[in-house]
Amino acid sequence: MKSNKQSMTSRVSYAFGAFGNDMFFATLSTYFIMFVTTHLFNSGNAAQNDKMISYITLIIFLLRFVELAIDPFIGNAIDNTSTRWGKFKPWVVVGGTVGSIALIILFTNMGGLNKSNPLLYLIIFGFIYIIMDIFYSFKDIGFWSMIPALTFDSREREKTATFARIGSTIGGNLVGVVVMPLVLFFSLNSNGGTGDTRGWFWFAVIVATIAWLSAVAVGIGTKEVDSDLRKNKEKTTFKKVLHILTHNDQLMWIALSYGLYTTGVTLVNSLELYYFTFILGNSSAFSIFASLNIVTGLLSVSLFPKLADKLNRRNLFFWCILTMIIALVLFVFAGQSLPMVLIAAVLFAIPQPLVFLVVLMTISDSVEYGQLKLGHRDESLTLSVRPLLDKLAGAISNGVVGLTAVAAGMTTGATAASVSASGQVTFKLIMFGLPIVIILIGTYVFYRKVTLTEKKHAEIVDQLERTWGKQLADDSASPVTTSTKIEAGAHDYNAPIAGELVDLASVNDPIFANGALGQGFAIKPSDGRVYAPFDGTVRIAFSTRHAVGLVSDTGVVTLIHIGIGTVAMQGTGFVTYFERGQHVKRGDLLIEFWDKAIKDAGYDDTVIVTITNSSADDTLTLKKPLGSLVDKDDVILTLENNG
Numbered sequence: 001m002k003s004n005k006q007s008m009t010s011r012v013s014y015a016f017g018a019f020g021n022d023m024f025f026a027t028l029s030t031y032f033i034m035f036v037t038t039h040l041f042n043s044g045n046a047a048q049n050d051k052m053i054s055y056i057t058l059i060i061f062l063l064r065f066v067e068l069a070i071d072p073f074i075g076n077a078i079d080n081t082s083t084r085w086g087k088f089k090p091w092v093v094v095g096g097t098v099g100s101i102a103l104i105i106l107f108t109n110m111g112g113l114n115k116s117n118p119l120l121y122l123i124i125f126g127f128i129y130i131i132m133d134i135f136y137s138f139k140d141i142g143f144w145s146m147i148p149a150l151t152f153d154s155r156e157r158e159k160t161a162t163f164a165r166i167g168s169t170i171g172g173n174l175v176g177v178v179v180m181p182l183v184l185f186f187s188l189n190s191n192g193g194t195g196d197t198r199g200w201f202w203f204a205v206i207v208a209t210i211a212w213l214s215a216v217a218v219g220i221g222t223k224e225v226d227s228d229l230r231k232n233k234e235k236t237t238f239k240k241v242l243h244i245l246t247h248n249d250q251l252m253w254i255a256l257s258y259g260l261y262t263t264g265v266t267l268v269n270s271l272e273l274y275y276f277t278f279i280l281g282n283s284s285a286f287s288i289f290a291s292l293n294i295v296t297g298l299l300s301v302s303l304f305p306k307l308a309d310k311l312n313r314r315n316l317f318f319w320c321i322l323t324m325i326i327a328l329v330l331f332v333f334a335g336q337s338l339p340m341v342l343i344a345a346v347l348f349a350i351p352q353p354l355v356f357l358v359v360l361m362t363i364s365d366s367v368e369y370g371q372l373k374l375g376h377r378d379e380s381l382t383l384s385v386r387p388l389l390d391k392l393a394g395a396i397s398n399g400v401v402g403l404t405a406v407a408a409g410m411t412t413g414a415t416a417a418s419v420s421a422s423g424q425v426t427f428k429l430i431m432f433g434l435p436i437v438i439i440l441i442g443t444y445v446f447y448r449k450v451t452l453t454e455k456k457h458a459e460i461v462d463q464l465e466r467t468w469g470k471q472l473a474d475d476s477a478s479p480v481t482t483s484t485k486i487e488a489g490a491h492d493y494n495a496p497i498a499g500e501l502v503d504l505a506s507v508n509d510p511i512f513a514n515g516a517l518g519q520g521f522a523i524k525p526s527d528g529r530v531y532a533p534f535d536g537t538v539r540i541a542f543s544t545r546h547a548v549g550l551v552s553d554t555g556v557v558t559l560i561h562i563g564i565g566t567v568a569m570q571g572t573g574f575v576t577y578f579e580r581g582q583h584v585k586r587g588d589l590l591i592e593f594w595d596k597a598i599k600d601a602g603y604d605d606t607v608i609v610t611i612t613n614s615s616a617d618d619t620l621t622l623k624k625p626l627g628s629l630v631d632k633d634d635v636i637l638t639l640e641n642n643g
Contacts, residue, residue, distance in 0.1 A: 013221025015167035017092070017143055020214025022172035024136070027207045028103065029394035030270045031179055033057075035107060035200045037405040040114060042412045050406050052114070055122055057402030063130045064395025074137050078145060088142040089219045095139025096215025100208035102132030107204035109197065133391070139215060140387040144360070146222065161360055162304055169297035169353050176273075176290025179203060180283055194277065248370040251363065251382060253449035258359045259389040260442030261321075264435035265352060266393040268328070270401045271431040272345065274410055279424060280336065281416030289342055293349045300353045313358045314453060320351030320358075321443045328432050360386060362450065365457040372460050404430050458568040461544060486555040486613060486641045493637040494533040494586055495630040496560050497607050499525040503626050504608070509564045512608050517559060519620050520610035521637065523630065530560060530591040530607070531632045532584040545574035548590055549612075556639060557613040562593055564604040573597030587632065611639060 036056050041049040081087045105128055113121035184190055187199030246252065276286040307316050327347035334340035367382045405411055408423035419427075495501075502522040507513050512522075530548070534556065540549030546569070547561040562574070573594040578584060598605045614620060619640040624630050 010222050011163050013217045014146070015163050017214045017218035017222075018164040018167035019171035020096075020211040020217075021140060021143055022168035023175050023207050023214075024099065024103065024211040025140070025390070025394075026172045026175040027204065028136070029266060029390075029397065030273070031175065031203075032106065033060075033270065033398045033401050034273055037402055037411050038194055038414070039197050039200055039412065040109065046411075046413075049412050052118060053402055053406060053411060056125065057399050059122065059126050060129065060402075061395055061399035063126060063133065064391060064398070066130070070134065070137070074134070074141055078138070078142050085219070088146045089222065091138040091142035092215050093219040095135040095137070095142065096212050098135035099132050099139060100212040100215075102128050102135070103208045103211075104201075104204050106132065107201050137387065137391070143218065144387060161357055161364075162301055165301045165304075165353055165357055166298060169301055170294055173290050173293040173297055173349075175207065176293065177287050179273075179290075180287060182206065194283065247374060248366055248382070250369050250450065250452040251366040251385060253445065254359060254362050254366065254452070255385050255389060257442045257446035257450060258386070259392060260438050260445065261355065261359075262389055263393040263396050264438035264442070265324075266390070266397045267400060267438075268348065268431060268435050270397045271404070271427070274401075274405065274427070275341075275431065278408070278410045278414065278416050278419050279427065280338065280341065282338065285338060285342075289345050292342060292346050296346050296350045297353050300350050301357070304354055304357050307354065308358070308361075312454065313361060314450070316354060317358045317446060318443070320355045321439060323351045324348055324439065325436060328436050332428065332432050362452055365452055365454075365460075368457060368460050368464060369452055372464060400430065455568060458544070461567055486618065486639070488641050489554075490638055490640045491552065491554050491556055492534070492635045493556070493558075493611075493639060494531070495523065495624075495632055495634045495636040496533045496590075496609060497523055497525050497530050498527050498631045499523040499607070499629070501622070501624050501626055501628050501630050501636065502606065504610070507564065507606055507608055508604055509608070512561070512610065518610035518612040519614050520558075520608070521622060522609065523607045525595060525605055525607050526629070528593045528595050529589060529632075530562065530593070532586055532588040532590055533558065533560075533609075533636075534586050536584060538578050538580050538582045538584065538590075541576070541578065541580040544569070545571045545576045545591065546593075548576070548578070550584070555613070556611060559608075559610045559612055560590075561608040561610075562591065562605070563598050564606060564608075566598055566601075566603050566605075569597070569601055569603070572601075614639065 037053050040056075041052045078087060078091055081091070083090055106125070109115070110121055110124060113124065180195070182203045183195035183199035185199070186202035187195035189196045272289070273283070273286055276289065277283040311319065324347075327344050330340065330344035330347065334344055363382065363386050370382060404427060408427040409419050410423070410427070500523065502524055504515070504520050504522050505513050507522050511517060512520075532550065534550075534552040534554075536550045536552035536556075538548060539551050539557070540547075540559075544567050546563060546566045547559065549557070549559050551557045575592045577589050577591070584590065595605050611618075611620065621638045621640070623635050623638060630636055
């Protein structure tokens, strides 16, 4: 079992990875385009500057779309990866390294090529940008794809994702706090509060270094948890990628909904620094806004588990959208009032981590949905959709922001005083009006088409686990046992829990009652402790902690299932004391559960025990009469292999 120290190291490492990842993404999607529009091109010819800005904007826009087409194949490549360091960590480290180096180069004029040879500059820029974007994709997809590899439990995923989101919230918003202070600190000329190219370069160096260190921390400090469910996967060829994506309907609908939502939100976020600089004329106040975002973001993240449990994810999504629309309306009427602007900005920021987590959990749950529907598991391919959509939003927003800056007169040398009234109107229409329309369309799609709730996911996991329980005896390739054939002779089976012995045929679950998962018995528990019935190895560690699959040293394969319908509890009230592949001794404590929690949830607490690899030639003899009380030290059954 993992020690508390190991678990904490893993969580801190993953959270730091999210911190650096979002610092990088925020810099790339929000602040890089401001560097391009306000500092990179300063030839003295306004028309030439605007032309180069338009070219760069177009290149970014087109390259992002090219790279978007590559992302599913990147996810597929990660899915088909197998190294001694794991599936995900090598991509996180390599992608983080190359991406960070490329980002630093992009925040330069490449030795003056932007002026001396603009065409060559654009070619080199395009090459470096696509390299940066591809390797960042490997890192980002690999990083977020680790969530379903760490646990199958929907609630446990919420906890893991929440921990990571704390790191990403701090990282993404901290960039906004430090961007202008760092730029101005390293600048030789403040240029009216916008800094110079030297300041922006050192800002990029600091961000890229932190992002790289966070990728290394993930590589060193995290550990992928193995599970038999994750083995329900076949190698996916490139030809099957589009088939998988398009036939997982829930993945597609949540993708469309989130794609529209994140495009609108990213557009607003990308224009906020412009708003403070050229509308309010107070770029320093942006640090105040970003600091407030950190506080509100952390508050939102900390409340997510409770809000998701109380409201459910679906309702939480709608409440978040309503709050964001109210915030955008307040923004429109805020005028030059900094307090009103800050209130509107904070109201807009509060729901963002919550919506992100709702979407991330729904996409994560669609891994099992696709596994059940398509017959194989594609973690990274499925999880690649979310970062793909974020980058799509970034591509669109970068294109729109660049053109908006040109149209509103917010390019090199501009100040708040130089922006015309018509320029301000154009700017506000794009910053507020367009996002409202896009976000509402995405919300409508979510309302009509996204049906993968927590309850439905629990039912899917239950079906998958039953399938694996039925296949326990057939998995001869399992690394935890050399054979599933029962040795000749008699084999004792101790009661795994204290309580009243019940006939298996009488339990209120037809799949177990009719013997589809093997012969066995049931026990009405008198306490909440499940013990190993023999010396053996844990073959299956169920994600919801309500069951365990074991194989004895003599080849007896068994499934111990706590309660009926308890998969819907998503692990609440259950504690496990083992890991898959762990060897256990007869009488070792495997699981503790709170019986009251099962009954309060309205479920049957009967513990069901089956021998999944018994055959017609095997004789199972109960050593205790039905209705009698048994204890963990009692031999309850003898299995005799006559072959």
